[in-house]
Amino acid sequence: xxxxxxxxxxxxxxxxxxxxxxxxxxxxxxxxxxxxxxxxxxxxxxxxxxxxxxxxxxxxxxxxxxxxxxxxxxxxxxxxxxxxxxxxxxxxxxxxxxxxxxxxxxxxxxxxxxxxxxxxxxxxxxxxxxxxxxxxxxxxxxxxxxxxxxxxxxxx
Amino acid sequence: xxxxxxxxxxxxxxxxxxxxxxxxxxxxxxxxxxxxxxxxxxxxxxxxxxxxxxxxxxxxxxxxxxxxxxxxxxxxxxxxxxxxxxxxxxx
Amino acid sequence: xxxxxxxxxxxxxxxxxxxxxxxxxxxxxxxxxxxxxxxxxxxxxxxxxxxxxxxxxxxxxxxxxxxxxxxxxxxxxxxxxxxxxxxxxxxxxxxxxxxxxxxxxxxxxxxxx
Numbered sequence: 277x278x279x280x281x282x283x284x285x286x287x288x289x290x291x292x293x294x295x296x297x298x299x300x301x302x303x304x305x306x307x308x309x310x311x312x313x314x315x316x317x318x319x320x321x322x323x324x325x326x327x328x329x330x331x332x333x334x335x336x337x338x339x340x341x342x343x344x345x346x347x348x349x350x351x352x353x354x355x356x357x358x359x360x361x362x363x364x365x366x367x368x369x370x371x372x373x374x375x376x377x378x379x380x381x382x383x384x385x386x387x388x389x390x391x392x393x394x395x396x397x398x399x400x401x402x403x404x405x406x407x408x409x410x411x412x413x414x415x416x417x418x419x420x421x422x423x424x425x426x427x428x429x430x431x432x
Numbered sequence: 433x434x435x436x437x438x439x440x441x442x443x444x445x446x447x448x449x450x451x452x453x454x455x456x457x458x459x460x461x462x463x464x465x466x467x468x469x470x471x472x473x474x475x476x477x478x479x480x481x482x483x484x485x486x487x488x489x490x491x492x493x494x495x496x497x498x499x500x501x502x503x504x505x506x507x508x509x510x511x512x513x514x515x516x517x518x519x520x521x522x523x
Numbered sequence: 524x525x526x527x528x529x530x531x532x533x534x535x536x537x538x539x540x541x542x543x544x545x546x547x548x549x550x551x552x553x554x555x556x557x558x559x560x561x562x563x564x565x566x567x568x569x570x571x572x573x574x575x576x577x578x579x580x581x582x583x584x585x586x587x588x589x590x591x592x593x594x595x596x597x598x599x600x601x602x603x604x605x606x607x608x609x610x611x612x613x614x615x616x617x618x619x620x621x622x623x624x625x626x627x628x629x630x631x632x633x634x635x636x
Contacts, residue, residue: 444547444566447550451551467546507612
């Protein structure tokens with residue numbers, strides 16, 4: 277029930293942000309479309325704690341701030357090596373162990389690895405992630421485990 | 433400055449097209465097409481401001497979604513057959 | 524004040540354009556698929572963010588800014604998903620190719636027709 281209310285509210289906010297019209301006809305059409313979407317989401321059985329991770333709401337802004345800083349640093353490193361040329365890169369595969377327990381924690385961790393340029397998650401098997409990295413420094417950075425620790429903190 | 437950024441995006445789109453034409457494997461081409469699509473989203477929003485019509489942003493949102501679905505569709509379709517891999521991964 | 528807004532917007536757009544062109548050079552220059560994927564990652568995260576922030580500063584209208592933020596969030600959620608789908612599809616293809624590499628396998632097709 278809680279998830280249904282949050283889904284309706286966020287859909288309403290999205291609709292209002294995209295429309296910009298405030299006549300009665302438009303608003304009622306919007307309400308009808310939101311009702312249909314919520315009904316379809318219920319039939320697809322996706323209205324649960326995985327689609328709307330409400331328990332993360334308070335902790336996620338701090339994590340995003342840290343992640344954006346990481347993304348900027350990694351971007352500058354990759355751009356530097358693009359201009360330095362093929363001789364300066366050291367690509368390779370590595371395996372990372374994730375310490376998260378829930379599926380959503382693992383997905384956040386894998387997505388964060390992929391979102392940082394220089395590292396891409398290729399394959400997930402259990403808690404073993406196969407990661408391709410552009411530089412040996414990125415592998416070392418990943419194996420120091422700071423991102424892993426922060427995501428694990430996020431889910432408790 | 434808006435026009436300079438538009439020209440830079442167009443240059444990057446030309447680079448992506450070159451990679452899509454010469455790319456040795458299917459996956460290089462899909463990567464280049466994906467990059468072309470995301471740059472198109474930026475190009476549409478920049479052009480909306482250059483022409484003074486910010487309504488173009490709605491088209492940019494829809495284009496981002498269509499681009500994503502088309503890439504996923506091509507990758508699902510490519511599961512039906514096996515293509516030649518790149519040299520590096522064969523080792 | 525007006526000049527400040529114009530100058531900072533121009534600065535963001537300039538940095539974004541430079542990062543975009545770097546990614547374009549990377550996709551032409553790097554030797555194989557996975558390294559090229561990192562070059563595309565640069566254009567899809569920081570370059571997109573910089574150009575869209577430049578547009579947000581350039582434009583005072585609130586409704587338009589919200590749409591720009593929606594595009595920004597959408598590209599942040601879409602880009603890792605597409606990258607991961609592409610990487611795992613390429614990996615799966617390589618594995619099947621290795622287990623299947625025999626002269627009599629008929630269903631193997633080259634990507635270069």
